[in-house]
Amino acid sequence: MKVALxxxxxxxxPAVNVEGAIEAARENRSIRVILVGDESAISRExxxxxxxxxxxxxxxxxEVVTMAESPSxxxxxxxxxxxxxxxxxxxxxxxxxxxxxxxxxxxxxxxLLFLGKAKGVDRPAIATVMPAIKGAFILLDVGATxxxxxxxxxxFALMGNTYCRMIMGKKNPRVALLSIGEExxxxxxxxxxxxxxxxxxxxxxxxxxxxxxxxxxxxxxxxCDGFTGNITLKVSEGxxxxxxxxxxxEVSSISAGKxxxxxxKPAIRNFKKRTxxxxxxxxxxxGINGTSIISHGRSSAKAIKNAVTVASSISEKKVHxxxxxxxxxxxxxxxxxxx
Amino acid sequence: MKVALxxxxxxxxPAVNVEGAIEAARENRSIRVILVGDESAISRExxxxxxxxxxxxxxxxxEVVTMAESPSxxxxxxxxxxxxxxxxxxxxxxxxxxxxxxxxxxxxxxxLLFLGKAKGVDRPAIATVMPAIKGAFILLDVGATxxxxxxxxxxFALMGNTYCRMIMGKKNPRVALLSIGEExxxxxxxxxxxxxxxxxxxxxxxxxxxxxxxxxxxxxxxxCDGFTGNITLKVSEGxxxxxxxxxxxEVSSISAGKxxxxxxKPAIRNFKKRTxxxxxxxxxxxGINGTSIISHGRSSAKAIKNAVTVASSISEKKVHxxxxxxxxxxxxxxxxxxx
Numbered sequence: 001m002k003v004a005l006x007x008x009x010x011x012x013x014p015a016v017n018v019e020g021a022i023e024a025a026r027e028n029r030s031i032r033v034i035l036v037g038d039e040s041a042i043s044r045e046x047x048x049x050x051x052x053x054x055x056x057x058x059x060x061x062x063e064v065v066t067m068a069e070s071p072s073x074x075x076x077x078x079x080x081x082x083x084x085x086x087x088x089x090x091x092x093x094x095x096x097x098x099x100x101x102x103x104x105x106x107x108x109x110x111x112l113l114f115l116g117k118a119k120g121v122d123r124p125a126i127a128t129v130m131p132a133i134k135g136a137f138i139l140l141d142v143g144a145t146x147x148x149x150x151x152x153x154x155x156f157a158l159m160g161n162t163y164c165r166m167i168m169g170k171k172n173p174r175v176a177l178l179s180i181g182e183e184x185x186x187x188x189x190x191x192x193x194x195x196x197x198x199x200x201x202x203x204x205x206x207x208x209x210x211x212x213x214x215x216x217x218x219x220x221x222x223x224c225d226g227f228t229g230n231i232t233l234k235v236s237e238g239x240x241x242x243x244x245x246x247x248x249x250e251v252s253s254i255s256a257g258k259x260x261x262x263x264x265k266p267a268i269r270n271f272k273k274r275t276x277x278x279x280x281x282x283x284x285x286x287g288i289n290g291t292s293i294i295s296h297g298r299s300s301a302k303a304i305k306n307a308v309t310v311a312s313s314i315s316e317k318k319v320h321x322x323x324x325x326x327x328x329x330x331x332x333x334x335x336x337x338x339x
Numbered sequence: 340m341k342v343a344l345x346x347x348x349x350x351x352x353p354a355v356n357v358e359g360a361i362e363a364a365r366e367n368r369s370i371r372v373i374l375v376g377d378e379s380a381i382s383r384e385x386x387x388x389x390x391x392x393x394x395x396x397x398x399x400x401x402e403v404v405t406m407a408e409s410p411s412x413x414x415x416x417x418x419x420x421x422x423x424x425x426x427x428x429x430x431x432x433x434x435x436x437x438x439x440x441x442x443x444x445x446x447x448x449x450x451l452l453f454l455g456k457a458k459g460v461d462r463p464a465i466a467t468v469m470p471a472i473k474g475a476f477i478l479l480d481v482g483a484t485x486x487x488x489x490x491x492x493x494x495f496a497l498m499g500n501t502y503c504r505m506i507m508g509k510k511n512p513r514v515a516l517l518s519i520g521e522e523x524x525x526x527x528x529x530x531x532x533x534x535x536x537x538x539x540x541x542x543x544x545x546x547x548x549x550x551x552x553x554x555x556x557x558x559x560x561x562x563c564d565g566f567t568g569n570i571t572l573k574v575s576e577g578x579x580x581x582x583x584x585x586x587x588x589e590v591s592s593i594s595a596g597k598x599x600x601x602x603x604k605p606a607i608r609n610f611k612k613r614t615x616x617x618x619x620x621x622x623x624x625x626g627i628n629g630t631s632i633i634s635h636g637r638s639s640a641k642a643i644k645n646a647v648t649v650a651s652s653i654s655e656k657k658v659h660x661x662x663x664x665x666x667x668x669x670x671x672x673x674x675x676x677x678x
Binding site (some may be wrong): 146 | 480
C-alpha cells in the first residue's frame with residue numbers, strides 16, 4: 001500500500017516524520033511512503049539515513065498550514081500545502097491513504113472535501129484509541145461532528161464496530177453508548193433516541209456506559225457525539241498529566257519520597273508508555289470514502305510509524321467500503337422490519 | 340443555622356451520618372442538626388456517643404429511598420422517606436438547609452418540587468468542587484439539567500460565580516466555558532450561543548477552556564450542560580482510580596518497585612486526600628429557593644461533616660437570594676443595553 005505522509009505536520013516535523021516513514025517501510029515491505037512537503041527539507045532529513053529508496057519517495061508541496069490558521073481560509077488559499085497535496089494524491093489514486101500530524105481541523109475538512117463521504121454515511125467521526133486497565137478501547141466521535149443527531153450516533157456505532165473488528169482484531173466488539181447512567185432511560189434527548197436505534201442493529205450493544213467505567217475495559221467501542229468525545233479525550237489527557245504532576249509533588253515533599261520515586265520510576269515509564277498515544281499512532285477519520293489518519297501534534301517517530309502502518313492496513317482491508325456495506329445492510333434490515 | 344440531615348442516605352448510613360453531624364455541631368456552635376430517619380436506628384448510633392444534645396435532634400421518618408428506585412415513583416409513593424421529610428422541614432422553615440448522601444435524583448427532584456426555583460432561575464444546576472494542580476474549581480452543571488439551552492449556561496455562569504464568591508471566598512472568580520477549543524468560535528451550537536451571552540455579563544469571563552486545561556487551576560468556575568458535566572466528573576473519577584491501579588500494577592511488576600511504593604505511600608495518601616470528595620463534602624443544588632446539598636453515596640463522616648457545615652454557611656449567607664439578585668440584575672443590564 002502507498003501512504004502519503006504529511007512530512008511538514010506536527011511539532012517535530014520533518015525529522016520525526018521522515019524517521020517514522022523509514023521505520024514503517026523497513027518493518028513492512030508492502031508499505032510505500034510518499035513524503036509530502038518541502039523537497040529540500042525532506043531531502044536533508046533523508047540524506048544521511050539508510051532507507052529503502054524504492055519505497056520512499058518525495059512529493060513536493062511548497063506550503064505549510066500552521067496550527068493557528070483558520071481551516072476555511074487554509075483550505076481555500078493554500079492549494080500547495082502538504083495537507084492539500086497529500087489528500088489529492090489519495091483522491092487521484094496515486095496514494096491509498098493519508099497521514100498527518102498537522103492541523104487536525106484542516107486535515108479533516110480537506111479529507112472530507114476531496115475524498116467525500118463513504119456511501120450512506122451522513123457524518124464522519126474521528127475514532128481514537130484509549131488505554132483501559134485491561135486492554136484498550138476506541139472512542140468516537142472525538143471532534144469531527146460536534147452537533148449530532150441520534151442517527152449520527154447510530155452510524156458511529158456501526159463504523160466503530162467495523163473498524164474495531166477489522167483493524168483491532170476483535171471478533172465481536174462490545175459497543176457501548178457513553179451516557180450519564182447505566183439504565184436505558186438515562187441520558188440526554190439525543191442519546192436516549194440513539195439508544196433505541198443502536199439496540200436494533202446487530203452489533204453487540206452492551207448498552208449505556210458511564211464516564212466512571214470507560215477505563216475498566218468493559219467496552220471495546222464507546223460511542224458519543226463529537227463535543228462530548230472531545231471533552232472526554234482532553235479531560236483524560238489533562239487529568240493523567242495533572243495526576244502525575246501532583247503525585248511527583250507529593251512524593252518530593254516527604255523525606256523518603258525521592259528515593260521511593262527513583263525506585264518506581266521505571267514503573268511510571270511503563271505506565272506512560274502504556275497510556276501514550278505514540279503506541280496507537282493516530283486517529284482514523286471514519287465515514288469518508290478513503291483513508292485519512294489524524295495524528296497528535298506531538299507525535300514521535302514511533303507514533304508516525306504506527307500511523308503509517310495503520311493507514312496501510314485500513315487501505316488494504318478497504319475499511320471504508322466495509323463501513324458503507326455495514327450501513328447499507330443495517331438500513332436494509334430496518335426497512336425490512338418496518339415493512 | 341438548622342440543617343436537616345438525611346440520616347439514612349449513603350453507603351454507610353446511619354453510622355457515618357450521625358458521626359458527621361456530631362462533628363459538625365461540635366466544630367461550630369451555631370450549627371444545629373436535625374437527624375431525619377429511623378428513630379431507633381439513629382438513637383442507637385447516638386447512645387454511646389458524647390454530643391451536644393441541645394443541638395442534635397431527631398425527626399422520625401419511617402421510609403428509606405433505595406438507590407435502585409425510580410425517582411418519580413419514590414417521590415409519589417414514599418411520603419415518609421427521610422428525603423421527603425427532610426426537604427419538607429426546609430419548606431416549612433423548621434430547617435434552613437438539607438443534606439443527603441442518598442439517591443441524588445430523588446434529592447434533586449424533591450428539593451425542586453417543594454422548595455421551587457429561585458426567582459428568575461430557569462433551570463437548576465449541581466455544582467461540584469474538583470481539585471486542580473493549584474487549588475480547586477467548581478464545575479456546573481454535573482447532572483441537574485441534562486438538556487440545556489444557551490440561556491441555561493448563562494445562568495449557570497451567574498450562579499457559579501455567586502457561589503464561588505460567597506462560599507469559596509474568591510473575590511472575583513475566573514469563569515470559563517467548557518468547550519473543544521480556546522478560540523471563541525469553537526464549540527457546539529449551544530456553547531457558541533452561550534459564549535456570546537456570558538461575554539455580556541459582568542462576571543470575569545476567561546472564555547473557553549478545553550478539557551485538557553480544567554485541572555491546571557486557571558479557572559475557578561467551569562460552566563457546561565449537565566450531560567457534559569456529568570461525563571467530565573465521572574470520567575475524572577474513573578480515570579484517577581484507573582491510573583492508581585495501573586501504576587500499582589506496574590510498580591509491583593518491577594523488582595525494586597515494591598520498596599519504592601512503600602516509600603511513596605504517604606505521598607499517595609496525601610494525593611488521595613487532596614483529590615477526595617470527602618474534603619468538599621457535597622455538591623450544592625444551585626438555583627432552587629433554599630439550600631440542598633447532594634453528597635456522594637460513599638460519603639465518610641468527614642464528608643458529611645463538611646456538607647453540613649457548607650449547608651449551614653449557604654443558608655446563613657442566603658446564597659439562593661444572592662443568585663436571584665445576580666440573575667435579576669444581569670437581566671436588567673441586558674434590557675438596558677437593548678433599549
